[in-house]
Amino acid sequence: MSQKRAAQSAGFGAAGKRWRRNNRRRFNRFLARLLGTPEARRRPLAPDTRRILVVRLNKRLGNILFLTPMLRSLAATLPEARIDVVIQSPAQARLLQSLPGIGRIWIQENRVLAVLRLLRNLRAQRYDLVIDPTGNSASNRIGVALVRTRQRMGFAKTDQWLPLTHASGKTKSRHQALQAVELLTGSISEPPVTTFDTLAVFPDADDQRAADARWQAVLGARAHGAPVIGFFSRATGRKALPRHWWQAWILEVRRTVPQAVLLEILPSEDAAPVVPEIAHVAIKPLTELAALMSRLDQFVAADSGPMHLAAASGTPVIGLFRATLPSDYAPLGQDCETVDGDGLKPEHVAARLSERLARRERAHPRFSGLRS
Incomplete structure (x- = not known):
């Protein structure tokens, strides 16, 4: 392939990505207006919130460690709660299991049958609260939408198509780990949220x-x-x-x-x-x-x-x-x-x-x- 044709192909590919991205944004905004959560909702948690699921479908070590301040904050705020987490890498599971309040670490594998089995197992659980800790992951949103729960928490945005019971607005911090903590303080009015602002793991x-x-x-x-x-x-x-x-x-x-x-x-x-x-x-x-x-x-x-x-x-x-x-x-x-x-x-x-x-x-x- 000549350099000219290769450049044309790359240009078409980039244009195709932009077209898909723009269409996805328009569709997300349409769904958000129809049934989503474009504005913040700060409310009390249900008093009997005991089973919590956090969905973070990502394999990067840093992104999983960014969960730890929020997970510690949840455990300190709701000491009787059990917190399950969905991630993608089994190698990272023990890092999160070292934290207080953590129950089961679910692993989402790439195989279709494994994904369907995980979904069936998650839907068989009785969760009181399911959390999407980021504001920009379509995978997280889909995972949260498919799990049965009484309360859903995430970020309110113009393209947030999830119907959320608890939603935080714009955060002060740009750091993803601190944004996840702000999600708790910005969407929970009761009980008072105990917060942590550093990453932490506790090897046994x-x-x-x-x-x-x-x-x-x-x-x-x-x-x-x-x-x-x-x-x-x-x-x-x-x-x-x-x-x-x-x-x-x-x-x-x-x-x-x-x-x-x-x-x-x-x-x-x-x-x-x-x-x-x-x-x-x-x-x-x-x-x-x-x-x-x-x-x-x-x-x-x-x-x-x-x-x-x-x-x-x-x-x-x-x-x-x-x-x-x-x-x-x-x-x-x-x-x-x-x-x-x-x-x-x-x-x-x-x-x-x-x-x-x-x-x-x-x-x-x-x-x-x-x-x-």
């Missing part, structure tokens, strides 16, 4: 023991009395920083924090580390990886699932933002910060890391040899 004792064994095997005596800096050099698409950036950053860290021990988190066992002689580890169970991350003193990564998992584990994080906005995807955790724009130079990020370690040393003396 088995995960902690496995992480400790891996820590000792990979780092051994090198980590005794020295700060351990974890980093993840991968990210998807334009969010990723090039390999030479990370190599330059490693040189700067070695210069500014000579006593630090570096540990690279790899996406898989066959992935090549940025610098082979640096300690590296690949851990598949996400709860075990979170337990290992909780032992780190700092974590550095571009906008990615491991960045959010480190924040959820309680580790201080420096998030590097090249193609996405910190206002939308910042790591939400203890002592987390973001760097973007002109700050994304290896020497600047290494200097910020050194300053953070020095500040922690002054607050909690533990390390030696840090340069401020």
